[in-house]
Amino acid sequence: MGSKLQQSSMPKVIAASIISILLILSTAGCSAPWKHKEEATTDGQAKMASSLDALFDEELASDKLSAFEREVLERAKNNGKISAEDYETAHSRQSECMSRSGWKQTWTKLPNGLYRSKDITPLPDPGKETDRFMQDMSDCSQGVSKVIESLYSIQQSNPDLLSDTHEAAVSCIRKAGMGDATLTGKKLKDTLDTSDSKDIEAKLHFDPKEPTIQACLFGSGIAYQAE
Incomplete structure (x- = not known):
């Protein structure tokens, strides 16, 4: 009896772990905040760039930006930072896209202004449903929030631009x-x-x-x- 109970509980444990990972990944729209060139510093801590402005320039040099992303980053260059309004717009567009794809997400707004995914409805089952969720998440973030959320996270939480x-x-x-x-x-x-x-x-x-x-x-x- 004990072994049967243990076996029957495993799928739930696995599903919970997968869902937890999905919640974490979905919050930033597949963004990768730390994938930038490292620069040595005098204090021995590597930085991803010499300044936030340099990060904006690095992204603006890409020919893969959408018109929306380019507009936001050009404003950021002029203002010295990505505005909360532009971050909210990027987040909202991604959320609306996910909703159109059949996923409803609720969010927690952290003290630094970042949104973290709280739950997903319906919960994707491990397998094809998980794959579909991940693909929808990638598609919805592309050209909308992928670059902007990554840079906004760095701006809000890592002003020293530490690579680690x-x-x-x-x-x-x-x-x-x-x-x-x-x-x-x-x-x-x-x-x-x-x-x-x-x-x-x-x-x-x-x-x-x-x-x-x-x-x-x-x-x-x-x-x-x-x-």
């Missing part, structure tokens, strides 16, 4: 007045990778469920959702 995601998160956490002197990118990564959620607060000296911490982690590109 965990070092970026640590910098964000410290600027928020949280964490302590023992917190490093390596310690953060090792703890998140190897610890149960109930042990993380004791090891890192902050509550991973705290909204500002969640914003720093998510905005830095770390796929972690506190239970």
